[in-house]
Amino acid sequence: MSDLTLTINMMTANLTPGDAIGNYLLTSARLWQSWGARVHIYADNIAPVYGGLARPSTWYEPNGHSLLWYHYSIFTPNIELALNSHCYKVFDFHGVAPASLFAGQNPHLQTLCEKGQTILPSLRDQFDLCVVHSEYSRSELINNGFEWNIIHKLPLIVDTSRLVDKGDEPLAILLSRLEYILFVGRIIPQKDILAMLDIFSYIHEERPDVVLILAGTRHLAKNYQRQIDRAITQKELDHRVLMTGQVNDPTSLASLFANAAMLLVTSEWESFCVPVIEAMYFGTPVAVHDIPPLPEVASDGGIVIEKHQPHDAAKAILSLWRDQDLYQKISLSARKRSDSFTDGTLAAELLKLLRDEFLPH
Numbered sequence: 001m002s003d004l005t006l007t008i009n010m011m012t013a014n015l016t017p018g019d020a021i022g023n024y025l026l027t028s029a030r031l032w033q034s035w036g037a038r039v040h041i042y043a044d045n046i047a048p049v050y051g052g053l054a055r056p057s058t059w060y061e062p063n064g065h066s067l068l069w070y071h072y073s074i075f076t077p078n079i080e081l082a083l084n085s086h087c088y089k090v091f092d093f094h095g096v097a098p099a100s101l102f103a104g105q106n107p108h109l110q111t112l113c114e115k116g117q118t119i120l121p122s123l124r125d126q127f128d129l130c131v132v133h134s135e136y137s138r139s140e141l142i143n144n145g146f147e148w149n150i151i152h153k154l155p156l157i158v159d160t161s162r163l164v165d166k167g168d169e170p171l172a173i174l175l176s177r178l179e180y181i182l183f184v185g186r187i188i189p190q191k192d193i194l195a196m197l198d199i200f201s202y203i204h205e206e207r208p209d210v211v212l213i214l215a216g217t218r219h220l221a222k223n224y225q226r227q228i229d230r231a232i233t234q235k236e237l238d239h240r241v242l243m244t245g246q247v248n249d250p251t252s253l254a255s256l257f258a259n260a261a262m263l264l265v266t267s268e269w270e271s272f273c274v275p276v277i278e279a280m281y282f283g284t285p286v287a288v289h290d291i292p293p294l295p296e297v298a299s300d301g302g303i304v305i306e307k308h309q310p311h312d313a314a315k316a317i318l319s320l321w322r323d324q325d326l327y328q329k330i331s332l333s334a335r336k337r338s339d340s341f342t343d344g345t346l347a348a349e350l351l352k353l354l355r356d357e358f359l360p361h
Contacts, residue, residue, distance in 0.1 A: 095271025301334030
């Protein structure tokens with residue numbers, strides 16, 4: 001591709017392994033660099049593993065001639081740097097989780113979400129362009145006073161290229177012998193693992209050998225983790241629920257997705273949910289709770305359930321599992337659906353947006 005002759009400064013709150021926004025940011029950076037753009041990444045909090053890729057936000061120096069692509073999902077101090085920049089500014093909106101989800105669990109995150117939501121209306125006239133990744137996020141911006149004509153929807157780039165299932169790894173061999181339902185994500189109230197356990201307990205009654213694997217970090221909401229532990233014991237699921245902790249190794253993560261019978265998502269709130277796409281990439285059907293944008297993201301690659309009716313939800317999951325013809329049909333649809341979020345498909349859309357909005361005609 002021709003040289004974009006463009007400098008893009010990408011800014012986010014946190015750059016940490018396994019974070020959906022961070023993965024999307026890094027994938028975007030790689031795409032832009034492949035087109036000849038100069039890319040600098042800034043964050044308020046940078047994990048040591050990314051120390052060579054990113055710079056502290058305070059190092060950002062706007063020159064008025066570059067592009068600032070600002071990722072917003074929570075309040076963080078670098079918002080002031082973005083507001084004071086005179087560069088062309090893109091507001092990449094990932095949604096702000098309701099602060100109530102962290103009440104009594106993580107006061108720090110609760111405060112940051114409250115502030116993030118409170119100041120959102122004041123940002124409506126501060127950016128030249130807005131990017132969203134679902135119709136739900138578009139409606140959130142419009143409800144907060146953002147002009148509809150500056151909002152552009154781009155499917156979230158999911159870096160499935162890093163997920164390589166070698167098939168002969170010890171973990172893959174072990175998982176291939178196991179019947180399990182999978183969850184991938186942070187173990188926090190937003191994900192409503194307690195509702196997931198309610199559903200799984202009904203599944204367990206009919207299929208006692210099935211395992212629920214929860215792959216995600218557990219340290220962000222310790223009180224909630226204790227609630228989960230109690231629920232597992234009360235439902236006598238101690239030997240049926242496996243908590244792996246956060247899985248950052250791409251091969252291990254790929255093996256988890258590829259061998260799962262289904263991905264289960266019972267979140268109270270989501271702005272996108274990357275694991276849905278990652279599961280579908282391997283042809284693994286998904287079962288998602290009926291809140292926007294989950295049905296939009298999953299489309300025909302899974303089924304929609306009502307988590308507040310756990311018996312009915314379990315029944316729907318088991319019905320799909322038993323119907324192998326339908327299961328294979330949805331599996332094929334899931335693979336096809338995931339193609340809409342890979343580099344090759346989205347690169348053209350992103351490049352078109354860059355050319356239409358930022359490059360001279």
